[in-house]
Amino acid sequence: MHSLLIAGSGGQGILFAGKLLAQAVMNEGRNVTWFPSYGAEVRGGTANCTVVISEGMIGSPVVRYPDTVVVMNEASLGRFQERPKKGGCVILNSTMVKARPGRGDMRVVEVPAGDIAMSLGAPLSANMVITGAVARAESLCTLEGLKKALEELSPKRGRVLEANMTALEKGWECIGD
Numbered sequence: 347m348h349s350l351l352i353a354g355s356g357g358q359g360i361l362f363a364g365k366l367l368a369q370a371v372m373n374e375g376r377n378v379t380w381f382p383s384y385g386a387e388v389r390g391g392t393a394n395c396t397v398v399i400s401e402g403m404i405g406s407p408v409v410r411y412p413d414t415v416v417v418m419n420e421a422s423l424g425r426f427q428e429r430p431k432k433g434g435c436v437i438l439n440s441t442m443v444k445a446r447p448g449r450g451d452m453r454v455v456e457v458p459a460g461d462i463a464m465s466l467g468a469p470l471s472a473n474m475v476i477t478g479a480v481a482r483a484e485s486l487c488t489l490e491g492l493k494k495a496l497e498e499l500s501p502k503r504g505r506v507l508e509a510n511m512t513a514l515e516k517g518w519e520c521i522g523d
Contacts, residue, residue, distance in 0.1 A: 347402075348484065349409040353394035353426050354418030354439075356384055359473030362499070363416075364395035366477055369495035370487040371399050379407035394422070399486060414484050416476060417443055418459070437480055439472060455483050455521070462516050471513035478517025489518045 350367070354360040361382045368380035379398045385391030396409045411431040417423045418439045427447040430436055435453040438446075441460030459475040474496075481487050492514050500507050 347398065347400040347404075348414070348486065349399070349412040350397045350414045350416060350480070350484070350486075351394060351409065351412040351426060351429060352397070352416040352418075352480075353392075353422035354473075355421070356391045356393045358393065358418050359470070360384075360393040360418060361395050363473045363477045363480075364397050366474075366492065366495050366499060367481060367486060368397050368399075369499055370481070370491040371397075373495055373498075374487050374491050376401055377404050379404050381407035392421070392425075394426070414480070416480055418473070418476065419443065420445060423447065435484065437476065437483060439476055441472070455479070457517065457520055459517065462520065463513055466509065466512055466516065468509035468513060471509050474510045474513035475517035475520075478514040478519075479521050480517075482518045482521040489515065492518075 352360050352364045364380050368378045371378045377400045382395040384393040398404050414435045415426050415430045416437045419442050423443050430452050432451050436447050437455045439459040440456040441458045457479040459472040462475045463469050463472040481492055
């Protein structure tokens with residue numbers, strides 16, 4: 347079993363990133379839950395979701411101490427940095443998060459998701475960059491599985507889908523073997 351908490355602000359594509367990971371994992375034959383949470387103000391407010399992945403049955407989508415916490419903005423680091431279980435992982439969008447977790451008992455992975463998205467000319471695809479990086483860093487699914495799930499979930503075709511596919515690839519590539 348592997349659990350993730352993905353956090354940021356409304357408008358950063360946090361919920362879609364979690365839904366995309368859940369779809370990719372489900373397509374690859376594992377059990378998954380996706381549980382969104384967002385503030386009343388939505389865009390600009392808080393947004394987070396949990397994703398639980400398992401070969402067996404999942405008892406609850408609620409996770410107190412996830413294996414992995416993905417943080418897209420500084421406020422979310424402050425709110426969720428104590429949540430990963432001991433030995434867990436925090437994956438940071440280092441473009442927007444300058445602070446680092448205070449705990450020394452977890453792995454920290456820095457992904458300049460915003461910078462990569464900007465370099466692609468698609469600043470709104472930072473969520474796709476971080477999703478590709480998370481999937482590879484935590485061995486959650488294949489890149490092909492992510493791409494298939496993105497095609498299934500994307501209402502828009504053409505340039506938006508193409509930009510998101512490229513962003514997934516760049517996020518995947520930024521994590522070394």
